[in-house]
Amino acid sequence: MKELFPMKQVMGFVFSLLLTTVALAVYFLDLSLTMGMTLLLVTAFIQAAVQLVVFMHAGETKDRGAIYTNVYYGLIIALVTVFGTLLCMIWGYI
Amino acid sequence: MDFFNRFAIPHPSPAIYASMVAIGITVIAVIAGLTYFKKWGYLWREWLTTVDHKRIGIMYLISALLMLFRGGVDAIMMRAQLAVPENKLLDAQHYNEIFTTHGIVMIIFMAMPFIMALMNFVVPLQIGARDVAFPRLNALSFWLFFMGAMLFNISFIIGGSPDAGWTSYFPLAGTEFSESVGSNYYMIAIQIAGIGTLMTGINFITTILKMRAPGMTLMKMPMFTWSSLVTNAIIVFAFPVLTVLLLMGTMDRLFGTHFFTTTNGGMDMLWANFFWVWGHPEVYILILPAFGIYSEVISTFARRNLYGYKSMVGSMVIISLLSFLVWTHHFFTMGQGALTNSIFSITTMAIAVPTGVKLFNWLFTLWKGKIEVTTPMLYALLFIPTFTIGGVTGVMLGMSAADYQYHNTMFLVAHFHMVIIPGVVFAMLAGLTYYWPKMFGFMLNEKIGKWSAWIIAISTLLAFIPMFFSGLDGQARRMYTYSESTGFGPWNMVSFIGAAGLAVGFALIVYNIYYSTRYASRDIAADPWDARSLEWATHTPVPAYNFAILPQVNSSEALWDAKKHGHELFPGKYEKIHMPNNSGVPFIMSCIFFVWGFSFVFSIWIPLILTTIGIFVCMGLRSFEKDHGHYITVDEIKETENNLRGA
Numbered sequence: 021m022k023e024l025f026p027m028k029q030v031m032g033f034v035f036s037l038l039l040t041t042v043a044l045a046v047y048f049l050d051l052s053l054t055m056g057m058t059l060l061l062v063t064a065f066i067q068a069a070v071q072l073v074v075f076m077h078a079g080e081t082k083d084r085g086a087i088y089t090n091v092y093y094g095l096i097i098a099l100v101t102v103f104g105t106l107l108c109m110i111w112g113y114i
Numbered sequence: 115m116d117f118f119n120r121f122a123i124p125h126p127s128p129a130i131y132a133s134m135v136a137i138g139i140t141v142i143a144v145i146a147g148l149t150y151f152k153k154w155g156y157l158w159r160e161w162l163t164t165v166d167h168k169r170i171g172i173m174y175l176i177s178a179l180l181m182l183f184r185g186g187v188d189a190i191m192m193r194a195q196l197a198v199p200e201n202k203l204l205d206a207q208h209y210n211e212i213f214t215t216h217g218i219v220m221i222i223f224m225a226m227p228f229i230m231a232l233m234n235f236v237v238p239l240q241i242g243a244r245d246v247a248f249p250r251l252n253a254l255s256f257w258l259f260f261m262g263a264m265l266f267n268i269s270f271i272i273g274g275s276p277d278a279g280w281t282s283y284f285p286l287a288g289t290e291f292s293e294s295v296g297s298n299y300y301m302i303a304i305q306i307a308g309i310g311t312l313m314t315g316i317n318f319i320t321t322i323l324k325m326r327a328p329g330m331t332l333m334k335m336p337m338f339t340w341s342s343l344v345t346n347a348i349i350v351f352a353f354p355v356l357t358v359l360l361l362m363g364t365m366d367r368l369f370g371t372h373f374f375t376t377t378n379g380g381m382d383m384l385w386a387n388f389f390w391v392w393g394h395p396e397v398y399i400l401i402l403p404a405f406g407i408y409s410e411v412i413s414t415f416a417r418r419n420l421y422g423y424k425s426m427v428g429s430m431v432i433i434s435l436l437s438f439l440v441w442t443h444h445f446f447t448m449g450q451g452a453l454t455n456s457i458f459s460i461t462t463m464a465i466a467v468p469t470g471v472k473l474f475n476w477l478f479t480l481w482k483g484k485i486e487v488t489t490p491m492l493y494a495l496l497f498i499p500t501f502t503i504g505g506v507t508g509v510m511l512g513m514s515a516a517d518y519q520y521h522n523t524m525f526l527v528a529h530f531h532m533v534i535i536p537g538v539v540f541a542m543l544a545g546l547t548y549y550w551p552k553m554f555g556f557m558l559n560e561k562i563g564k565w566s567a568w569i570i571a572i573s574t575l576l577a578f579i580p581m582f583f584s585g586l587d588g589q590a591r592r593m594y595t596y597s598e599s600t601g602f603g604p605w606n607m608v609s610f611i612g613a614a615g616l617a618v619g620f621a622l623i624v625y626n627i628y629y630s631t632r633y634a635s636r637d638i639a640a641d642p643w644d645a646r647s648l649e650w651a652t653h654t655p656v657p658a659y660n661f662a663i664l665p666q667v668n669s670s671e672a673l674w675d676a677k678k679h680g681h682e683l684f685p686g687k688y689e690k691i692h693m694p695n696n697s698g699v700p701f702i703m704s705c706i707f708f709v710w711g712f713s714f715v716f717s718i719w720i721p722l723i724l725t726t727i728g729i730f731v732c733m734g735l736r737s738f739e740k741d742h743g744h745y746i747t748v749d750e751i752k753e754t755e756n757n758l759r760g761a
């Protein structure tokens with residue numbers, strides 16, 4: 021019975037619902053812009069990770085190495101692009 | 115009548131009307147010719163519906179050569195206009211349109227398909243596969259690219275060409291300053307072609323990761339395959355930026371959003387920023403496959419294995435990462451502070467290091483080798499010194515403080531031509547000559563080939579070295595004329611002579627193709643260059659299934675092992691081979707995309723909606739279609755193999 025019950029998926033589902041609720045709360049609570057954006061970004065990234073690992077089965081096959089390399093590489097480039105752009109267009113712009 | 119007014123050229127000239135007539139006549143001639151020689155069925159069966167990577171490669175090649183011609187005519191017109199001060203050959207508007215289309219055609223519709231041509235033809239053969247991972251997707255990639263290119267190319271006779279530079283910076287490219295549909299063409303045509311490229315990226319990564327011959331580990335892949343893998347990884351990470359950017363640009367132009375406007379919270383600089391977030395990786399997408407070709411050519415004709423295989427691979431991986439970290443060097447002068455500029459200066463200069471590693475590896479390969487100077491090798495040898503000029507001036511431009519002097523001058527133009535022409539164009543010509551026998555079953559004439567290589571190399575120097583000087587003297591780029599007192603005249607005259615020389619060189623290549631088609635011997639070996647990797651291990655012409663028996667590999671130079679060390683390449687016996695079926699859907703879907711794009715450019719909404727539905731219908735059909743491919747039987751294989759061996 022234990023093997024048949026998809027514990028991981030159920031927990032993942034509950035967790036992702038929780039994340040959605042937290043993100044939704046930003047709308048209802050009266051937060052500052054920075055606070056709200058931070059909350060949204062953080063929950064979004066965790067949400068993406070949960071989906072990828074639990075429901076899209078990253079890491080369950082032989083090519084997990086390739087998949088994770090890809091994800092990390094993508095993450096690095098996304099972060100570099102976002103922060104580099106902020107640097108050029110806002111923080112470092114005179 | 116009102117409806118048709120929008121298709122008129124906003125700024126016509128006799129030359130444009132003449133081209134309209136010429137294009138009309140050509141189209142009629144092609145249709146008449148196909149009908150007269152009853153070739154429609156052949157065209158449809160063998161080419162328009164093909165999913166064979168070799169044929170798709172050849173179609174990319176033909177398109178690239180056509181676009182080289184188109185971009186080349188633009189170039190000659192520009193150089194002719196600038197050859198003497200106060201010239202009246204072109205007016206400012208035409209000059210703007212020409213440098214814009216020249217840039218886009220050369221980068222997106224010439225260099226990219228040229229690379230795709232060689233990648234398509236060579237990579238599956240080089241890794242011992244029977245086709246790419248997703249053959250039908252591959253056909254779709256090609257046709258999307260092709261339709262994008264065609265859409266872009268009709269702009270100058272229908273509605274007017276884009277004129278805001280190949281970088282299309284906002285706010286200049288916004289509706290306020292570019293009223294004609296030209297910049298719509300830019301947004302939509304490049305979008306269509308770009309989607310095709312993105313799919314190629316995914317396709318080739320999968321192919322290279324999943325379909326290598328038994329025994330070929332990653333570190334035993336030939337260098338061109340490695341460079342293709344890295345290139346396609348860059349494509350997959352860089353092109354989505356372009357896709358979204360063009361979408362945002364389209365929305366600004368057609369639906370009145372304010373992403374890049376100067377008012378209402380828009381930020382015009384954001385376009386330049388994201389353009390180069392894609393744009394700098396893009397230049398490495400162009401150069402890395404070229405490096406791969408040079409690696410193949412140099413090790414073949416130095417008659418030894420490539421020096422420093424691991425450092426070659428390592429430097430490419432590092433370049434792929436660094437290429438995403440430098441984009442700001444394209445707008446050092448647009449308002450960032452010293453700290454930001456310094457950061458990007460350092461990353462920029464850092465790229466020169468892995469590039470240098472590669473150059474030294476080639477030099478060391480040559481050092482110990484027994485060099486044989488064939489045409490492809492000649493291009494490679496000419497590439498090394500000329501590219502170095504481009505690279506060194508790139509490092510100069512990379513110093514942000516100094517860039518205030520160089521930016522937007524002819525110096526910059528000279529730099530990127532000195533990297534792109536030796537880097538990409540020479541490599542593609544080398545690759546063309548090198549792989550020609552595999553593609554078409556005869557060799558190009560060596561004597562004419564060498565002449566054209568020398569003429570092209572010398573003309574490149576003549577055409578672009580003067581720009582370094584006039585640029586330092588202050589000649590700005592993208593200016594349609596200058597006064598005599600500036601003293602730029604003589605430099606530009608030399609440049610014009612160089613450009614004419616380049617035209618002669620390319621004409622000679624065309625002549626070579628004609629000459630060799632007529633006179634070259636068809637009786638050539640499968641491995642005419644005495645090469646080292648798998649693409650030369652199969653017959654010429656390559657049978658549809660590439661390899662009757664999948665090769666067994668134990669080094670990056672499997673064929674060499676087989677020839678010199680008695681390695682058994684094809685163990686086992688024939689088995690039936692599973693092959694994909696041809697399909698007309700990619701072509702039809704891309705035709706729909708063409709109409710879709712055209713309607714979008716001119717904001718004709720009803721066809722736009724209909725074609726959008728059409729595109730989804732095509733995709734839906736694919737999902738429900740049952741297509742299991744077909745089998746080539748053992749008997750058929752035997753027969754083909756016997757015929758080819760006999761030949």
Ligand code: HEM
Nearest residue numbers: 397400401443444466505508509511512521522530533534
């Ligand atoms: C050693 C390596 C290189 C360095 C350090 C370098 C540096 C630079 C810099 C700093 C600029 C901007 C200059 C300015 O706008 O004032 C530039 C422009 C450019 N580079 Fe390079 N580059 C290198 C290699 C390449 C390669 C390999 C290619 C193409 C295959 C290339 C193609 C271009 C193009 C197309 C532009 C001009 C784009 C435009 O503004 O229209 N570069 N390069």
Ligand SMILES: [Cu+2]
Nearest residue numbers: 394441443444
């Ligand atoms: Cu760059």
